[in-house]
Amino acid sequence: MSKSSSLHPFRNAKDVPNVFYFLNTSPFRYDAGDYFKTFSDLHSSKKDTLHHYWKNAINILLSSNSPVFKDNGNRLRAVWKTPDKGLAQFWAQQGRSESIDDDLRANTTFARKRAFRSVRHHYSRAFDAVDKNTSYESSSPQMQQEEKPTQRSKRRRPSISYVEDGVGVLEGAVEKEDEKDSEVEAEDDNASLSSDGSEFLPSRNEAQPSKVATSIFYLAGNGSTGCSKKLWTPWVVEGVDLSNKAWAFREAVCSKAKTVEPLSGSVEKLVVNHIYLFDSKDTGSGLYDVIGATHWAAITSISLKKLLSKDVLAELADYAIDLSMMNHDDAQDSVLDWTGNRDVKKVLSYLLADGFLWDDPDFNELEMIQHVFDPFLKTFISTIKGAVGRWDKVFLPSQERKEDAITEGRGRRPDYFMQCDFPGRKCFAFVMEAKKTSQKAVLQNDLEKVAFLMKDAIDNMARQRVDVPKLKVFGMVVVGVEGVVYSMELAARGIYLMKKYAVVYAPQSQFNLGVLGSSINVFMNLREELIKAIDICRTARLEKPTDLTRPSFGTPIKVTKHGVRTDFPTSPSLRDQ
Secondary structure: OOHHHHOOOOOOOOOOOOOHHHHOOOHHHOOHHHHHOOOOOOOHHHHHHHHHHHHHHHHHHHOOOOHHHHHHHHHHHHHHOOOOOOOHHHHHHHHHHHHHHHHHHHHHHHHHHHHHHHHHHHHHHHHHHHHOOOOOOOOOHHHHHHOOOOOOOOOOOOEEEEOOOOOEEEEOHHHHHHHHHHHHHHHHHHHHHHOOOHHHOOOOOOOOOOOOOOOOEEOOOOOOOOOOHHHOOOOEEOOEEOHHHHHHHHHHHHHHHHOOOOOOHHHHHHHOOOEEEEOOOOOOOHHHHHHOHHHHHHHHOOOOOOOOOHHHHHHHHHHHHHHHOOOHHHHHHHHHHOOOOHHHHHHHHHHOOOOHHHOOOOOOHHHHHHHHHHHHHHHHOOOOOOEEEEEOOOOHHHHHHOOOOOOOOHHHOOOEEEEEEEOOEEEEEEEEEEEOOOOHHHHHHHHHHHHHHHHHHHHHHHHOOOOHHHOOEEEEEEEOOEEEEEEEEEEEOOEEEEEEEEEEEOOOOHHHHHHHHHHHHHHHHHHHHHHHHHHHHHOOOOOOOOOOOOOOOOOOOEEOHHHOOOOOOOOHHHOOO
């Protein structure tokens, strides 16, 4: 059991229900509103009970021996002592939601009762007509006088016909009702596209309350991570020092975050942690506007060496076609006898170790990693002298940064990373995250996660007195069979330069083995870069750690607009960068 877990004050709490919220949430993010939402029967009528539970939770925090929990207990107590206990907006929104639900429930009940009375009325008259051996039609003059001239009363009602035994039946009732139901459903479907729910509410002359924004906002961190101007070091690109532009951009983003304005994309979310993301295609970001087109092109330009000759590429392209026309067993035997390029042969041997590429191409995330990307990792990463590939293990650099975190978050466990152990130090130069399909939010999260893992690696090696300004670390974000490789280097004090390095593709079936040529060339270049980084780690250490790094706080903390308090100690609005 970890130290943080053994000190958790809510581990044996008895006076606070739904204790899982406190066990699975960082104490810095404890919030009364979020806690109340864990109750399935949340209602304003239970306000006093919920407040009692929250007060008990604050007392538990205040009695904790852990400074982290105690400090957050003081934070929550300060909020609790305010006149509205910091919950005025929460309960106001809850009341509006309950009002809408109650109105909707009341109107639905009324509509059902009216429909039931109407059906009972018509069926009663219909069966009376059967008993009297007369015909009945809902559109008869008598019925028209009794019913209101609404659109529904004008619809044709099922009529009574008789069979030979004299028993009356509702002719066409089922068909007409089915048609009517389908029409109503179609109308409801179309209406739902533009409906705001007002049709379910009683008409009012007064204006309806405006909807509460549901945007996600970001805090700019926990603790000072800035740097005074006199400590800036040059970041020279084509003879021009861009460090002032970089720091100015970060300051603008942090100012934006301090006022809890939504941050725009990964570029802004990363820069608050000193990570500057450069992608040659991302010319719409604020960073592009600050840096300028000329310097942007210079920074993002990367030229890989052609480490596979034209003859090898031509031979591979021709051989890939031959393999695609074989069954798996014959292709496997053919690769074993092939006398082509050694690296190409190793990749093919790993890819054809089983019949995965010849089977159903619909694979899950784990199968994708094991069958189509692991062959590249085994050939070019794990074979580096001293390197060890680790799958789904805790990443030590991130573990050290997040040592105060209560839960074992996924942010400390990349899908794959490379580690090299030397006497008295560890080297981390490559990480990878993979997903089966492309989902914008998920892909963005993985990109940001890889960025933090890479920065954590640089900071960790810097603390080990490695000369980190001389090396690069690499990360890869895999989506399906496409992998985007990024590099990161410490270009100047507090400027972690992250650039798109290359894109690799893995085969999805035996019919597209032709993509191997360009991917193998990228991995050969990557292997050379990683060997350089490892050699720098292996050399003698500096006398003291470099002072160019800046601390990270982690991924920007997501908070709702009503969750940010002026007396929240970790709020960036109280802190100068």
